[in-house]
Amino acid sequence: MKGIKNMENNVELNNIKLDNTGVNTPGTVGVDANTQQTQGDKSAWDIYTKKTHVIGRTVSIITLVMLVGAPFLIGKLLGAYPDLGAVGKGFLSVGIVWLVSSIAEFLIYTPMLGAGGGYLAFITGNLINMKIPCAVNARDMVGAKTGTPENEIISTISIATSSLVTILVLALGVLLMVPLQPVLQSEVLQPAFENVVPALFGAMAYKYYRKNMKIAALPLILMSLLFILVPSLIGSTSFMIVPSGAIAIGVAYLLFRKKNTQKTTEE
Secondary structure: OHHHHHHHHHHHHHHHHHHOOOOOOOOOOOOOHHHHHHHHHHHHHHHHHHHHHHHHHHHHHHHHHHHHHHHHHHHHHHOOOOOHHHHHHHHHHHHHHHHHHHHHHHHHHHHHHHHHHHHHHHHHOOHHHHHHHHHHHHHHHHOOOOOOHHHHHHHHHHHHHHHHHHHHHHHHHHHOHHHHHHHHOOOOOHHHHHOHHHHHHHHHHHHHHHHOHHHHHHHHHHHHHHHHHOHHHHHHHHHHHHHHHHHHHHHHHHHHHHHHHHHHHHO
């Protein structure tokens, strides 16, 4: 009996040594501190993600109701309620055109931004001009990888900051609109204003082209030729994201297969 008692005491001592925290909580006997920390981080991240989806969906629904309901409410109050049949036809003619673009943007940008950043970006809008460049630049500055918790946190913070800065700039613009009107309407500066977004994306694109020119070259050449030959497509850049992205994925897949084939041959 004494030998059995000593063996039980030794097992307890071993379990305490494995814990490394000084105190064994219920259900964690024999689990080291690093494992407990990892489990705690995962649990906290799951809670954060769940709450993000709840808040994001709730605010998205509220925003949608406000955006759609505001014109009808104003029309009702002013006695200028629109014809619902005409509104439906107009909505369908525009909605069908932008349906493909909306789906493409959701599929492309959501993995890039994560849950929090995605909700915030789609609610506040202006993705291509402001939110995406800001999030991508912030992610590159800290070295976060797509699909990681770090990337989602950085994207959410950067998009929130971008939204606040946008509101501040717009407020200043409204206050200074009259004094700055001659400058903003100057014919000399109009070409500069029209090329702000292309210049911004050109600078960002080059950084990614450098990483793998083999993948970037074909979509770049094909899209450039297409826009030159069919200038009317310039106004439909959102739609052209789908074919250009498909071409890039196809090239990447072919290069991947070629690389694997070469490795197999060498082995």
